[in-house]
Amino acid sequence: MKMLINVPETVVADALRGFAAAHPELTVDVENRVIVRRDAPVAGKVALLSGGGSGHEPLHGGFVGRGMLDAACPGEVFTSPVPDQMVRAAAAVDSGAGVLFIVKNYTGDVLNFDMAAELAEDEGIMVGKVLVNDDVAVTDSLFTAGRRGTGATLFVEKIAGALAEEGAPLERVQAVARRVNEVSRSFGVALTAVSTPAKGAPTFDLPAGELELGIGIHGEPGRERRAMMTSGEIAEFAVDAVLDDLRPDGPVLLLVNGMGGTPLLELYGFNAEVHRVLGARGVTVARTLVGNYVTSLDMAGASVSLCRVDEEMLRLWDAPVSTPALCWGA
Amino acid sequence: MSEASSTGAGQVIDTAFLRRWFIAAASVIEREADRLTELDSPIGDADHGANMRRGFIAARTAVEKEPPDTPGGVLVLVGRQLISTVGGASGPLYGTLLRKAGKALGDARQVAPEQLAQALREGVDGVAQLGGAAQGDKTMLDALAPAVEALTFALDKGAGLAEALSAAAIAADEGALATVPMQARKGRASYLGERSIGHQDPGAASSALLVGALAGAAREGTV
Structure with missing residues (x-):
């Protein structure tokens, strides 16, 4: 399979360097794999933070900006990011109003975001969470990892992002995010x-x-x-x-x-x-x-x-x- | 069996032993990375080998650079490295296994084989709790749990450390192979339902490699 890459090991870093070059309105930390709004933290605003494996672009980095996400943490290809990334991103975007973690329901994403939430809370950051699980192809039962988070992630990030931009508190932003996922x-x-x-x-x-x-x-x-x-x-x-x-x-x-x-x-x-x-x-x-x-x-x-x-x-x-x-x- | 492995009592596990484990683990993971990725293709997302290789190279570097002065410290350090570098579910799960085991060993500079067995048991319990999985779900637990059982059983019967760890490695290998006919109930393979049957779980396979490396570290120590 021919691919427009240098070597497999650097595809994520290479893409992030290119993303940074294309989007000077965002701050891209290539080494630590964190993308944030350049104006973060926005005073008084709840911050939205998402992340997941790379390979789903433009999700999530392409949704960072006014009215949507404050930060995104890209992992390796199809591999969830590690807690260090989310903690660093949360610290960069938290204005004191709290940070909402938007997590797609995959075992790896859930475990890493949960660890990150604990660590961020230890640093005094208020953390909310919404789990996106919209994929009807997976039977939601005790015998599976539960429904996957897929396309609805975009609905959640857009709608909750707009509410956060209006200055709503964390509780309300989290509630609308969860509501969007439910429907x-x-x-x-x-x-x-x-x-x-x-x-x-x-x-x-x-x-x-x-x-x-x-x-x-x-x-x-x-x-x-x-x-x-x-x-x-x-x-x-x-x-x-x-x-x-x-x-x-x-x-x-x-x-x-x-x-x-x-x-x-x-x-x-x-x-x-x-x-x-x-x-x-x-x-x-x-x-x-x-x-x-x-x-x-x-x-x-x-x-x-x-x-x-x-x-x-x-x-x-x-x-x-x-x-x-x-x-x-x- | 070597002399050392036939005299179980009085054997001690120190920092050097655990360093040997993780240096050997990094080598075997590097060597077997492609096979792990291959196992991860039909029922996962074809990256388990690459993720584990990245994590264990980072862990080996950390252990070689600034080795902690206690066995528990080595386990905690490697666990942290894995959480910070592996990603996916494997990072937090293997990280929890080693951090819990490390914490169970406390500050002791040397520990007995029975203490290591007990610490690993606590680590495996931590994995089950974090992942919400049980034996039979087609996960790494299907290799790890039988390994700890075999280790404990062999030590109870008076086996030496190397012999007991060899028994653990065999149990882990058998456990990993036993995942082939299982239907996955946790992780990404569970999305496939019955179609997950007939494939070995990649996490169980990497777990068996790690237990094998541990047994290897014990054999080396007896030469």
């Missing part, structure tokens, strides 16, 4: 397996005529494999999987998210199919976002995320945001 669900499909730089080859075998349903964002295979389907058929499968669980009684936010290796041309076509299916199921789409936001390196495929919004959540979604990957109203 969000996602389902993803893969058309190709992912290749990590360390392995240099696909991490699982997905034959040409087949697709994988219910995939995560780490190259882990999904629940089920089928013969390749059309965009319309995939939209029906994905939307129904989400609606089975969410049952919206009002308008929704829709994220049609590319996994990294699918062209926008295909994503927009897929979005048309998703809208068609949602319309047929009587679901009103309030806002739509299409693009590669929560990716899995070079994987081809897409995920559908819905968030059942109330008026306040919709207002916060529309509020100005100014980050490398999401920018409107500013």
Whole structure:
């Protein structure tokens, strides 16, 4: 597998140096792997801190900026960051109003953020936490690590970020973040397996005529494999999987998210199919976002995320945001 | 069996012994990193070897640079290094294993084999607690728990340190292999449900390597 890299060992550091060069409005500590808003800490504002394995760009570093995250901690590829990163980032962004940790539900992320929360609290930083677990492909039971955090992370970071920007206290920012997670669900499909730089080859075998349903964002295979389907058929499968669980009684936010290796041309076509299916199921789409936001390196495929919004959540979604990957109203 | 391993009583474990363990562990992890990543591909995310190699190289450097003067200190230092460098679930889990074991040994400059066994047991309990896992969930516990059992059992029967640790290493290897038919209930492999069956758990495999390195350190010490 050809990759535009130097050596696998330095891909994260190389990307961070390039990210820094592209975004002088952010402070990028390449050595310690911490990205923060240049104006941090913002006086009186609750800070939002997220992080996770690299390979999901623009998540999370691309969402640092006014109206969204105050800091992001990128780990190695598909590997959660270490507690030292989060403690350093929390200290850099805390204005005294507290820091909300936004954690995707993966065993490694949960353990490292929990350790970081303890250490940050030892340093006198008030820490709140929201666990994002929106992926309906995983049965949430005692027999799994629980649902994965995927596309809804973007909803949580955007909406909670807007509320924090308005000066709301930690308790309220945490509450809206948790609420957004509770009313969000996602389902993803893969058309190709992912290749990590360390392995240099696909991490699982997905034959040409087949697709994988219910995939995560780490190259882990999904629940089920089928013969390749059309965009319309995939939209029906994905939307129904989400609606089975969410049952919206009002308008929704829709994220049609590319996994990294699918062209926008295909994503927009897929979005048309998703809208068609949602319309047929009587679901009103309030806002739509299409693009590669929560990716899995070079994987081809897409995920559908819905968030059942109330008026306040919709207002916060529309509020100005100014980050490398999401920018409107500013 | 060498002479030293046939006379269990009176054997002591010191800082040099634990340093040997982690230097050997770093070597075996480096050597086997590709295999661990290979095991992590079908049921994980193909990075266990790379993460463990990074962590154990950092740990070896720390142990060689400024070795603490107690066995417990060495364990705590390595545990901290792993938490700060490995990432993923493995970092906090292996870090907790060694830090808990290190704390259990306290400030003693030398400890008896039974104390090491007890300390490792506390470390393994810490792993189970942090990960919320039990034996049979297809995790590192499936290698570590039988290893501690075998170590304790062998010492109780009067085996020497090297012999008891060899028994532990065999138990860890068997435990790691026994994860193949299991369905994962924890960690990333659990997302696969029944499709996780038929693959060895990479965490159990790396745990077996570490116990093997520990047994190797004991054999070296008896030469």
